[in-house]
Amino acid sequence: MSNILQVCLYNTEAESSAPLRAQITSLNFVRLVAEAKSPEQLAGMLHEAGINLIFFHLDPDQASALEVVDQVATRFPEIALIGISHVTAPDAILATIRAGCDQFVCEPIDSVDLATAVSRVASKRLLTRSKSRRICVVGASGGAGTTSIACNLAMEVAHLTDKPCGLVDMDFQFGDAAINFDCDPKYTFYDLAESGGHVDRTVLAGVLTSLPCQVHLLARPDKVEQCEAINADVVHHTLDLMATVYETTIVDLPRHVDPSITAALGQADLIIIVCQLLVPSIRNVNRYREMLLRLGIPEERIEVVVNRGDSSGGRITSKDLEETIGKPIFASIPNDYQFVSRSLDFGRPIAAIDRGNPVRAAIGKMGRRILGDAVQESGKTGARRGLLGRLLAK
Numbered sequence: 001m002s003n004i005l006q007v008c009l010y011n012t013e014a015e016s017s018a019p020l021r022a023q024i025t026s027l028n029f030v031r032l033v034a035e036a037k038s039p040e041q042l043a044g045m046l047h048e049a050g051i052n053l054i055f056f057h058l059d060p061d062q063a064s065a066l067e068v069v070d071q072v073a074t075r076f077p078e079i080a081l082i083g084i085s086h087v088t089a090p091d092a093i094l095a096t097i098r099a100g101c102d103q104f105v106c107e108p109i110d111s112v113d114l115a116t117a118v119s120r121v122a123s124k125r126l127l128t129r130s131k132s133r134r135i136c137v138v139g140a141s142g143g144a145g146t147t148s149i150a151c152n153l154a155m156e157v158a159h160l161t162d163k164p165c166g167l168v169d170m171d172f173q174f175g176d177a178a179i180n181f182d183c184d185p186k187y188t189f190y191d192l193a194e195s196g197g198h199v200d201r202t203v204l205a206g207v208l209t210s211l212p213c214q215v216h217l218l219a220r221p222d223k224v225e226q227c228e229a230i231n232a233d234v235v236h237h238t239l240d241l242m243a244t245v246y247e248t249t250i251v252d253l254p255r256h257v258d259p260s261i262t263a264a265l266g267q268a269d270l271i272i273i274v275c276q277l278l279v280p281s282i283r284n285v286n287r288y289r290e291m292l293l294r295l296g297i298p299e300e301r302i303e304v305v306v307n308r309g310d311s312s313g314g315r316i317t318s319k320d321l322e323e324t325i326g327k328p329i330f331a332s333i334p335n336d337y338q339f340v341s342r343s344l345d346f347g348r349p350i351a352a353i354d355r356g357n358p359v360r361a362a363i364g365k366m367g368r369r370i371l372g373d374a375v376q377e378s379g380k381t382g383a384r385r386g387l388l389g390r391l392l393a394k
């Protein structure tokens with residue numbers, strides 16, 4: 001998660017808009033993404049942009065505003081909330097906190113008071129969430145290698161951190177993450193959608209398929225038409241719940257975009273667009289990037305990975321692609337069909353076979369880059385685990 005907080009202002013009082021916006025935009029490390037003037041507008045924003053914090057202007061109708069606070073606090077527990085109001089009677093402040101606001105700021109606003117409230121919620125709530133990272137992987141064209149990369153990345157992350165890594169197959173209709181792992185999941189994303197919002201960590205644990213390689217897979221629905229039951233709310237809630245369980249969750253996304261996909265993208269810490277060095281694929285990289293930027297996703301969270309770049313015959317090079325996207329590519333995975341398809345034939349991700357293979361090495365490098373310091377913390381840098389560690393790891 002970046003250090004800049006993406007914030008939104010909820011305000012139904014027209015004359016307060018300009019002064020409130022001025023106060024918020026003068027804060028450091030804060031980016032005011034949008035102002036919502038109604039509960040409907042707010043709902044749309046929460047599903048699309050990756051909002052970390054909402055300022056709720058509670059005037060002129062405290063009771064209605066607190067109803068909205070209550071709903072947001074229940075549905076989006078990871079988002080910090082700050083209430084702002086002229087009404088400073090103790091019972092009004094208490095009602096604000098009880099509805100779910102983390103902090104209360106009186107009007108007229110004292111800028112130091114506002115900054116203190118923001119830094120309190122940032123250190124208390126938002127930094128805790130930053131311990132978990134969501135990596136979305138999406139292909140710029142069909143068959144670009146998205147699923148192969150997502151599955152193997154999940155396996156590398158689990159291996160490097162020595163902790164389970166979450167993997168979500170959001171290609172609800174035709175995803176094949178489970179096939180990559182040669183497993184036959186008993187439960188799928190559809191079962192979460194069917195449980196009607198009563199999903200907690202225990203239910204989630206029962207639905208995930210735990211693989212021996214420490215990848216915990218949330219599989220796509222069994223039947224194609226079951227995808228209709230999975231809406232943006234279910235996706236949002238499920239991925240937030242995964243963030244409370246796993247330090248890393250990898251999400252394999254389909255190429256189409258709909259509200260449930262933007263729900264996954266909005267809070268992603270990193271979005272990897274997988275492409276091949278072919279004109280249509282590169283064109284789609286740009287179209288996808290532009291769409292992400294329009295959704296309010298910061299440029300630094302978007303990276304491009306070239307798969308099978310060495311099979312393009314050199315007509316288009318990675319350098320050409322870098323010129324088009326205006327920054328270096330994140331990784332380049334070599335072409336080795338025998339190796340990758342062998343892993344599929346045997347239902348094993350490529351990380352499980354031939355550890356010295358260049359494809360595996362490139363995905364491992366990607367994993368280390370994503371994890372950064374976390375790899376060192378886990379003690380996977382060659383340090384011996386000792387007898388107890390080895391026994392527990394069995």
Ligand SMILES: Nc1ncnc2c1ncn2[C@@H]1O[C@H](COP(=O)(O)OP(=O)(O)OP(=O)(O)O)[C@@H](O)[C@H]1O
Nearest residue numbers: 139142143144145146147148334335336337340341
């Ligand atoms: N680096 C690679 N070298 C050679 N073959 C690869 C490589 N990566 C993926 N493949 C092969 O390309 C095919 C498509 O891969 P994959 O299913 O991962 O792509 P995808 O982008 O998820 O496809 P879809 O658009 O259907 O979801 C598979 O047969 C896979 O084995």
Ligand SMILES: [Mg+2]
Nearest residue numbers: 146147171176
């Ligand atoms: Mg796929």
